[in-house]
Amino acid sequence: MASRKHYTDEFKREAVRLATAPGNSMAGVARDLGVNRTLIGHWVKNAQAGKYEMTPGAPLKSESQSEVEQLRRELAKVKMERDILKKAPGLLREGPDVKYGFIAKHRAQWPIRAMCRVLQVSASGFYEWDGRSPSQRSVDNDKLTGLIRQSFAASDRTYGSRRVWEDLREWGHDVSVNRVARLMSAAGLLARRKRRRRPGASTQAAQHTIAPNLLQRQFDADAPNRRWLADFTYIWTAEGWLYLAVVLDVFSRRIVGWSMRDEMTSQLVIDALTMAIWRRGSPKELLHHSDQGSQYTSDDFQRVLAGHGITCSMSRRGDCWDNAAMESFFSTFKTERASRTIYRTRDEARADAFDYIERFYNPRRRHSTLQYLSPVRFEELHGAAV
Template structure:
């Protein structure tokens, strides 16, 4: 460890001074410096290549555990603590989460408010049993862009989304239409959202009724009733939008599309799915 310290700091202080301060010989240090790297060091280098690839492909948002699962998926065997050490030594640190934006407080049709049937049961035994939905806001130089999404609780896959400059009923309706188009007409589907005016609107409720979808809604002011949806938007912001400055809404739309369709659904590993991506989880489930 003393030789390693000297090697790391020899560009700052003279080697002779460092050797004297640490009570080691200069000849011993140079012998250590010139010897061949150990098998462990060479393996660390191979691990670091995959660690760096995983970290950068996640846009520098993956922490130790997700990087570890990426490395294991490449066929390299190692422990979690080894990954943690290598990431720490090389300054690979995931960006911290940021606080989300406030929720919409628009007027709602009280007659259309449904009970909380989901009741925080965020698991599903098959696709298209339980969908959760919500929308969020992304700032651009042109003003707010509103992003609505629908997530299947079976795989955490985003099955529908919509982006508009206004937070209207059409915003959330289009997201549900996409989900139905992608997944087919649902059978015994439960759809859960908050009590926002967009979800209680006649337009949205009519679409739900036309497709025989059962409506569930969070209790007023209780964000934890839709925690799975909050988790998705937290990931979207932390891993992508909160670190960007968008000049136009179109630029933000393109980036959100890229995050959902090219990273989150096919690649992003989820602890609730055994560190598989939503697409991988569904593909494995289909083979079972």
């Protein structure tokens, strides 16, 4: 029988913030987080009663995700129309035949209907002028492009052709990945490229407190809660740095614990580990791997590991490849979310990191290591959901 799940106050606080944000429904947030709706409602009541101290600072005023996506779509549409008009200066004063000729010439570059709209002619008129009705291939491409845009938008514009292709396959569409790539290129849908930044150096601990590297770059496991990876990163805001510590289960690449603080202390990584232990039910025979940062070698953190019977493993000094799967997650998080956003407050950064981990990465983001399944779906299909 599965152990009862526990949630840290930090998790509850961010869940309440999300559930009460404009544009969000409590049921939808509960579904995304995998938490019972009644429990979310209980947390909201407790927060309103002052049981959970919300992070100091002004309330969040950022637009809802749907509003942001709508603005992005409108911006992309405006940009496309501007590009069309750049290629067709003065064409609006010309007759239909000239406009139709321009559309026929550039049909591979822009959607026909978009050009018709910009040049103020009807699509049916163009097809009649062209001497034929739209081909079945063209109709299919238009349909696929709409689905591709849906997948691309749902990923916050981070999916490349392979992950979009996996979405289309799951939706029942038999199409090649190369065709998806061509349609994405024609539609101007380009996934954000990685941008790496070197974080500041962490303090090294005395040699006698460093554990051996027991993981030995074995980034796989035959079941959940056998090997956990841990690290923390930096998120810049207008108020200063926010530090995010996470714990990742190697089996499914799922983020099972996280914590955020204004300071880089041992309590930061202890809180992330505590969340992981509570959520996964105090697992046995567990290996915990991290770097040699002073937060992980501290007496307080080592006591938590020992108290739960967790074996400690650490990377060799200065060797990021010893914890490569963890580095990969942070690179993905910054590429797909943090590096794309200017945070006015630490509260905004906290809310966005929570949204990325709990509503996108864990339940929805397709992972190449997992045959393009999400971490949650991978655990469900392998009968290992915890």
